[in-house]
Amino acid sequence: MNMNKKNSADAGQSPKTLRRRLHPDDRRQQIIDGAVAFFAEVGLDGKTRDLAKKIGITQSLLFKYFATKDALIEAVYEQVYLNRLSPEWTHRIADRSIPLRDRILAFYSDYSRLIFEYNWMRIFMFSGLAGAELNRRYLDHMHQMILRPLLEEIRVAASGSAVPTMEDLWNLHGGIVYIGIRQHIYRMPYTADPNEAIERSVNRFLSAFSVETA
Amino acid sequence: MNMNKKNSADAGQSPKTLRRRLHPDDRRQQIIDGAVAFFAEVGLDGKTRDLAKKIGITQSLLFKYFATKDALIEAVYEQVYLNRLSPEWTHRIADRSIPLRDRILAFYSDYSRLIFEYNWMRIFMFSGLAGAELNRRYLDHMHQMILRPLLEEIRVAASGSAVPTMEDLWNLHGGIVYIGIRQHIYRMPYTADPNEAIERSVNRFLSAFSVETA
DNA sequence: AATGTTGTTGATCATTTGATCTATAACTGA
DNA sequence: TCAGTTATAGATCAAATGATCAACAACATT
Structure with missing residues (x-):
């Protein structure tokens, strides 16, 4: 009954989720890019679970890169607003x-x-x-x-x-x-x-x- | 310890809220007016509890007049959009x-x-x-x-x-x-x-x- | 190949939130 | 004045949601 740990030798089902390890900088940017597109579509009240699903990561991972949802939105603002009006x-x-x-x-x-x-x-x-x-x-x-x-x-x-x-x-x-x-x-x-x-x-x-x- | 039911004879605190009974039509219109102002300010994701507080009624009362929050928002749309562009x-x-x-x-x-x-x-x-x-x-x-x-x-x-x-x-x-x-x-x-x-x-x-x- | 580091997951917590239900009190009519 | 009706309040439910944490696994180093 316990399908945890590497005892999946017989059932042969490959691990559902290929757990890809990204460099933190890349992952962070991936999240920001995904968040920009996501919040642009559904609004700033969009749910973190939906965002995570869209990016293809777990919801908890979001909070490893951004302390709060507001912090993530701030990063979205920054990405979108920064360097928009060339002086x-x-x-x-x-x-x-x-x-x-x-x-x-x-x-x-x-x-x-x-x-x-x-x-x-x-x-x-x-x-x-x-x-x-x-x-x-x-x-x-x-x-x-x-x-x-x-x-x-x-x-x-x-x-x-x-x-x-x-x-x-x-x-x-x-x-x-x-x-x-x-x-x-x-x-x-x-x-x-x-x-x-x-x-x-x-x-x-x-x-x-x-x-x-x- | 049981402070339920009418055993508050001694404390003598007057009923906090004067419970005003309105005609359903009036109450309904009051809710719609309040909802228009409320959702215009905070957006359609505004919370029903906040709306109720702003109107000065209980949150549960909202659902006596509108089956769902979406139904309420529909009424808001109707109120705002109707008769706007005179033919x-x-x-x-x-x-x-x-x-x-x-x-x-x-x-x-x-x-x-x-x-x-x-x-x-x-x-x-x-x-x-x-x-x-x-x-x-x-x-x-x-x-x-x-x-x-x-x-x-x-x-x-x-x-x-x-x-x-x-x-x-x-x-x-x-x-x-x-x-x-x-x-x-x-x-x-x-x-x-x-x-x-x-x-x-x-x-x-x-x-x-x-x-x-x- | 063995080991250590750490990026990632899944389970879980504490609130929040839309919606429901029962008891209550305000108004009505006799 | 009193009973009947029903608009309203307060408690509560179940699902959703932001956030946390321990355990796991991917990658690097030796």
């Missing part, structure tokens, strides 16, 4: 040797790769709803490092009498971000080319302030 | 006796009262992330009953060569909705006047397609 963009936006329109399109071409990503978009929304401090900081960073310089550049380039406000810029930004929200939060079928939509949106915005668009 | 708007948008710009501004003036509402915005987002069918239906309704007629009207009114696409319209829409997202999802401090931002956004959009804006 280089602040400078590139202000580089007047390049046409303003090109600078904006270059930024959003780069940035859209981020916001149109399933895991990012959903974890950003989940953490935002949960009131995570990180969201506020991220948006503040977006405001200070991207939109504010951008506002200044557009004001300088505006040749008409109309000049944009910061609220106008958030409107431009929001319209673009909303593409990702429709895709990944609301899961609406999306067939169009996001880059084209972005380009048209930017063009409309600039022409409203008489920034040459062609 | 009248489909006609008002197509009423060419009124300048197009006025029609659009009238719609968003009305609609923004909805999307800038805390409970609505957050429950819509929570349910969207949870994959609720109702979201899909709502957005589809928005597409068919509002944006599609709107697209047609703008195309007719466009006097230039440029003509908007449906994607352009979603961009306009998204930029406006994003105001509510910033306010209620990300809880960013918001001081500006939303109506002004909306008006400027609509004006930019229309002028891009040579629809007289003044």
